[in-house]
Amino acid sequence: MRADRRGYLGVLPRFLVAIVSSVCTGLPRWSWDTLGDLTYIHCANMTGEWNDAALQVLAKKPFVVFEKNHKLFAPPVNTSAESKIVESCRLVKAINPNVTCLMYTESDWARTFYSLGHWFSNNPANALQCPQGDFVNTTDVESLKGDQPINGSETFTYNFLAYDFSIDEAREHWISRVTDAVATGYVDGAFIDGNRGGFSSGILGPCTTAKKAAWAAGLNESVAELARRLGPNATLISNYPTDEALALCSGGMMERGGAIKDVIAFGKKKCGLWNTPCLLDYHAQYADRSLQGAETAMANFLVAVNEYSYFGIGGGWGGPGPSACASWLHEYPEYSKPLGAPLGDAAVSTGTDGQPAYSRHFASGTTVYSGQFLPPIPPQRPQNHGACIFWSDGSVTGNATRCPPKRSL
Secondary structure, three states: OOOOOOOOOOOOOOOOOOOOOOOOOOOOOOOOOEHHHHEOEEEOEOOOOOOHHHHHHHOOOOEEEEOOOOOOOOOOOOOOHHHHHHHHHHHHHHHOOOOEEEEEEEOOEEOOOOHHHHHHHHOHHHEOEOOOOOEOEEEEEEEOOOOOOEOOEOEEEEEEEEEOOOOHHHHHHHHHHHHHHHHOOOOOEEEEEOOEOOOEOHHHOOOOHHHHHHHHHHHHHHHHHHHHHHOOOOEEEEEOOOHHHHOOOOEEEEOOOOOHHHHHHHOOOEEOOOOEEOEEEEEOOOHHHOHHHHHHHHHHHHHHOOOOEEEEOOOOOOEOOOOOOHHHHOOOHHHHOEOOOEOOOOEEEEOOOOOEEEEEEEOOOOEEEEEOOOOOOOOOOOOOOEEEEEOOOOOEEOOHHHOOOOOOO
């Protein structure tokens, strides 16, 4: 690390390599008390700071992730996402210091939403060129979507270069963006996006085989070095959760959800340099679009959930104005109902469609079912699948007529 570089937040990192402790606290807090205790939020308010109501919801969560375009249109406009995210994390932690607050970190485009992106624009020798002399780049458009125009404009166009992880200095700056943020004491790690197929990326299309291999090796080493410097008390989440990434990170995201059997299997893994339980960031994509979709997603998650598996319902990754992230911030009534620890793994039987059917019971007296329990109608694509939660307070989530009756405990 260059001793004269002051970092992207104007401070020197407090440490280079953390001392390994005997107790790893790098995973977000965990409680079986309610479904809400298992939920997270991953979103950006593009136009400004969270209001008080949003901050109160964020402060309830085990962890939150602030996306790349967080406060993009707040001063200074179109830059400095690092310091903007740090400030939002500070506000959340002022309400609840036990929230794990993460910075979105990309591994493809050097977006000028961040100060880091401007550094790459000003130092293009560190950006990806395939072939040499031809910069890999992209164009992005972001809109205020009806919010107050900035200097008469509601839409902004951006041009981004790409990171070249085969270059030492590029790797160092990418790593230091996160370590500088964590050094403030308000950010607890990073959500690392863009990993596709074992430290690869779609941006490498025009590159030679040798360049692709060097880039992938460089990204692998960058994530490994970031994990080493942050130590076991930081949280790193990889999207996607490839085996290579899970060997270095605290866990991974299932961005488009996943099958019940895959969620169950994920919870049995160990992750990261310190061989801790794997964090599962389960995104129930599109579940916010209908009540049935949300209810089904909740039931499917509960029959599969293990410790350190977290559940998120939200459409999109950011938005402008007072309604920004409304679907993520929505508190379903199920979130506050008593749950309790499971009395064991899900029981698996064979449904009427020949596929697995699941049931699970929790200490509160809550029972969850997911499967085909009725004769499938129509046979080829049944529309009467059962996904039900019989809560201990007597209420039911889902269509109870499609599930077996609640078991008495």
